[in-house]
Amino acid sequence: MAARLTELVPGAPAAAPRPALAWLGSETAVGLLILGWLAVHLALRLLTSPTLGVDDAEQALLAQRFAWGYQLRQPPLYTWLLLPLIAALGPNLLALSLLRYFLLGLTFLCLYGIARRWIADPRLAGLAVLSYSAIYMFGYYAHHDLTHTTALAAMVAASFYAFARLVERPSATAYAALGACFGLGMLAKWNFVMLALGLPLTCLLHRRLRPLVLDLRLLLALAAMALVVTPAALWALGQQQGVGGAATAVLGSGPGQGFWATLGRGTAELARASLAYPLPFGALFLLSFGSALWRARAAARPKPGAAVTPGFLATLIAVVLVLHWLLIPTLRAVAFTEHWLHPALMILPILLFALVERGRPTPRALRGFLVLLGLTFALALGGRVAHYALGADHCGRCRDLVPFEALADQLRKAGFARGTIVADDVHIGGNFRVLFPDSRVIDPAFPAGTWPPPTGDGQCLLLWPEDDRNAGSRPASVRALETGLGLPAAAPRPVGRVEAAMPGSASRRYALGYELLDPGVGECR
16 A cells, blocks of 8 residues: 555655565564464473473472472472472373473563563564574473473573663662562572672673662662572571582582692583583574674664663673683582573573674575574474484483383282382482372482371382392382381381383383382381
8 A cells, every 4th residue: 555655646755665574573473483382392292201301200209398498409499380280280291391381481481572672673583582492402401301490591581571671660669570580590590699690790890780780779679589589598508418518519529630620621611511502593593694793893883872782791691601610710610511501691692683683684694594493493393203202222311211100000010009109219209209199209318308298007118220230139228218217127028120111122121129018117108
């Protein structure tokens, strides 16, 4: 219609041409793509193996009761979020999967809100949030593992969104919301502290944002953060292992190494993790937008009034990475993995698209990158399907293929119905929590207060993984339970072994050793 009016009215301005891939600027279109991505991955998880991965099994095991803390090395937010789902749906794969994809959806929703604010071209904002599906951490790894890290990603994204709102309109409510997000981030994974320190430090380095940190309302943010995180932090400080010991165990400090050797090894490992984090997205981005990124060097910079600029985001990434590096000389850290770097690098795709916007990427580049995202999505789905279809002869430990249902059926035939299950392995314990929902399952590696009280009238089943090296012998951790659980050494306990074939393999089998006390005694009943 606009073109016809231009022809009929002399001197009328020509209608602006519709930009390439204009639909990417539609919030509805991008929202539907994100929803479809989540739905396909969720359906695939529910339709493949019923066996829980290690992280999901751990959460199924821990979410038997509310506690201020469950383990020193990980905070309790994920378990707290899982508790109401398990109360409503039972301890099963559906409840665990719904929480995972709710958190991933929250992550993408907040990232899209940030991108729409910090990237002027809505098409590039849409591509920026879709590009997270091409980061291995989100596109593949998060669908079968990474519970606490998925919660961390959601809280990092929520914190950036709260910060964006604070920049737009500083208010007491905005400060309190950012502080609450920081507290929840700490409860998601302790290393969120890197962003909690890095964001205000970076604001202090930028004139436009410095007043946000010097504002007295910052005390509201600190109070909200303290209110959220203090109970769990006090629980952690009260544990026998000590926060320092847990940090040393996680960061992989190597005794016997000199200072300079530790510094070199830790620096190299941090650099490796930083370069690996954005893959394969980083390579696809450079392949599609390398020339536009080069042109952006000479393009006009944002107006002086802009607060959150690519320069600010780049400085923030550098500051948070430096905070990570300081762990090397102070705590002798030498172990860094990609999924620990969400606080430093999760904002990277938005930074890159904000930069490339200055170079005016061509329609061909936009289409090419969108095609590459589609191919990456297809490869991720194909990889997940192939993992299960090829079977146990084509994977390592194959923990998500262990035939726990068949093993549980054999234990039922051996006489176990309900009571207390003591599992000398978190993977075993979590999966048996799903298969015996009316039983209490405990793992001796966790604090005793983690578990609900015994049922009082049940049986006692002790389980441990068994192979040719330990066949017929109980592990030391199970023997040590006799005193703690009040099990008399002379109590009659049928000892046995159950085993089942690993799916897709003619030779591999998985075996469990067990002892069954019927009825249970002491604290194991």
